Amino acid sequence: MTVVLRLTLLSVLIGLSSCSSLYFPPPPQAPLLTQKGEFSGGLHTNFSQNTALQGAYALGDHIGVQGSASFLRSDKKQSFFGSRNNRKYEEHNFGEVGLGYFTRMQDQRVLEFYGGYGFGDGKRTERREGATTQTLEGNLQKYYLQANFSKKLSKTWHFFNHDWPVSYGMALRASYVQLHDFKIDGKPQEMEDNVFLEPISFTRISVLGPIQFQMISGSNFGLRSRKYLKAANSVFQLGIIVNLGGQEGKR
Template structure:
């Protein structure tokens, strides 16, 4: 009987260790401002079902040079599983900011091609509790990224609610090198981790009113290195609103 009582906390600790292997990195959605000329501004706000919310902005410094920046935040306190006990909780906290500089150009067929490189900093924390036993992981994040954005020539018009809604499409590929440092588990220092992520995404934009567009981002996240706490475990699916002001007209 005593051995069973001793075994139960050990098993619970193992379960928490296994379930805590989700990544501490929640990727901000790749930003595709699709700038077209000097003085143009692009801004947006996005979120997803994981409550990972991002604010984004970009500005064309010249006819082919643009800057971009974003800040993302996540605060989540929920059950570990949909059908699980409400006493088995999972708390996640994530903050991340990044800035980038890049080149953009308008192609002869009115499409837009962009290339950006940038740097980011952030913080991640994750606490899971099961049957009164908890485990907390936290650390700082550092990131370098390269990204290419491309708007497709194909466009459509959807007709519903007695109105035409112009729809455009695009794609982006982001490669990121991310480091997890100052990493602790229950306050005890751990070995740092790093990984290389590839995030191919596609986006659909629906014109709502004037320069305001509804945007849906969907894609994948691949980690090229096998890591326990810094891996491609979180979605890049996002829904949001994008606004472009001061740009050229046409498909993009």
């Protein structure tokens, strides 16, 4: 539990110290499918109120599809140590669809590769002493490639007089994102784009039957220097996932 608490505290501090960006990355989805007909679904959120609903389905023994919808509504101070009267209201809506390949190795590890497309919109309104000072808004378009890997390694945590099976995995996502139809106070601005790398690790704790609690912790790196489309928001997420119709064994 000590490791989980440290990762949680680190992610909170990163989120509190981050600068504003019109892109809030949804959590990389790692369904870890194992056979035809399997379904994986999840619901995640974080301290920035970035909430995502995800689902994946195995069309064949090695082919899977996945989709997600994420949204955010946040009204908070412009900076952690700033005045309560200087606030920013953020809206973000985003959807993704992807197609990929999955396989299960002889030692029960699962490996997945997905590619997909995403689209959405973002808006940020800044207020000072109750009066609007600036409004930024635009549409987002995204292309991504992602690899997911789950280790065979697992252990059991014992607390509250109960044994909780725990498994681990990791994912790496590379995304090309465009901010277009971009406006500041209603005036058109130049399009921005960026390439993001999102390496993450996840911990899953079996709660009841196919239901698992999941914690995602990772980083977000922007490979290009941009003012409004940058890696400024946390990848940290907490959620619940469920896998139905899959093969037995740790994943």
